[in-house]
Amino acid sequence: MPEPAIIPLPADHPCKDCKVRPASFCRRLNPETLIDMRSIGKMTVLDAGQPLFFEGDSVERVFMVSAGALKLYSLLGDGRRQVTGFMFPGDFLGISIEDEHAFSAEALERVELWAFSRKQFGEFCERNPRVERELFHLAAHELAAAQQQMVLLGRKNAAERLASFLLNLLCRRERLTGKDERQVDLPMNRLDIADYLGLTKETVSRMIAQLRDRKLIRLVSQNSVEILDRDMLSDLAAGFGEE
């Protein structure tokens, strides 16, 4: 099994469009912390479609994504689904004060994770006081992202939701690679996107087509989009579509 890569803390790369402010870029723990953690971590691999845990499962382990992508989701009583987030390399999962997971997590593609038992992780936090603060920063970043998603779900129309989503993915990719990007890969399918944006897969499909026809994006393939007009897309995402 390969040694999982250390995800570097990116330089303060400005997130051009998603309006997540610089200080909130602490989604990743800093590299020193990660190196220390290496000793207690255990590598785990999931194939596409495999669940990592379900909503309601007891929280046994903490994970850091090393490669691949996952989706997080909750279900309503009659089966309606809301995807509450996607996880990419460097992201943490399962850090919780709760005893039960508040959502389910499932691999979108082959995923590599570092797994830490809750106990190990707790002890590690004891030994490394700064971790507590870093965890708080992680949570604060997630919270800021969640608030933006509330604005999206509560007040944006379908086209604006798609634009926001694509720009968010672009920014996350840029944070990973550390350079400007024009292309976004979509490891999730249309239904996952729909359940993330509070739409149906048909509407997602139509809106992608609309953005394509408006020459804001180009479909490199079904699961890869090139951003053609980032400024227009950004204005659209922020609710300046018509003015």
Next chain:
Amino acid sequence: MPEPAIIPLPADHPCKDCKVRPASFCRRLNPETLIDMRSIGKMTVLDAGQPLFFEGDSVERVFMVSAGALKLYSLLGDGRRQVTGFMFPGDFLGISIEDEHAFSAEALERVELWAFSRKQFGEFCERNPRVERELFHLAAHELAAAQQQMVLLGRKNAAERLASFLLNLLCRRERLTGKDERQVDLPMNRLDIADYLGLTKETVSRMIAQLRDRKLIRLVSQNSVEILDRDMLSDLAAGFGEE
């Protein structure tokens, strides 16, 4: 100016309907911590409608609500508004790793707050190592609530949103009073509720009327609701409406 009351950490009062798990009840700091903080806090009062800060303002102070209620909101480019939360006694505001507020805060009624300068608060955290952990718990609770709100905004219909909202307010009230309650006060107007639930004020009005006609609630006054059938309301809120 009156000494602000210390909000007691409620006993592990089970939140019957909102499905927020027990461990996440740490929205409030524990009483000892609060007593320590008293020495560095400064009392502030706002009248109804007064802003506490705006989105984009630099974060100068940290607040704890002592009496009254506030709303938090974000705006889109063309003025569409999403209320991202309401704050009640015991809740913290402005704790942020960011230099700018990510949302605006405005008093719904007369509000009393304890204010701490960021510096003072930072020093206080240094002197009291457990505060860091408590802050993490606060953030984790907010995050869990935000994820539930995403499910609401993404996948619930208008009646389900209203039901969830009323039960949430009921649970928060029960946590404050420490006993079972049947009645909910609504310090916010219909437009605020609408902007919180991703609806219009007309739809909010109609849905309140619908829940009243279905005998799930009773309107004590325009701004006060009695919960008549908590179980039915809870099923409705959780997406078990028709089954």
Next chain:
DNA sequence: CGGGTTGTTGACGTTCATCAACAATGGTGG
């Protein structure tokens, strides 16, 4: 190649938004 899965497009329906009129409320001053 071929069949199952996923994505796209069209026709139609439903839910909620919009617009408009009216009713209730509450604070103010006569």
Next chain:
DNA sequence: CCACCATTGTTGATGAACGTCAACAACCCG
């Protein structure tokens, strides 16, 4: 105490955005 008026809430008629259902097309992996 009540009349007045601004504000907020309610209700109805209509419309638009998005959901639903269905058919078809593209993709993918053996």
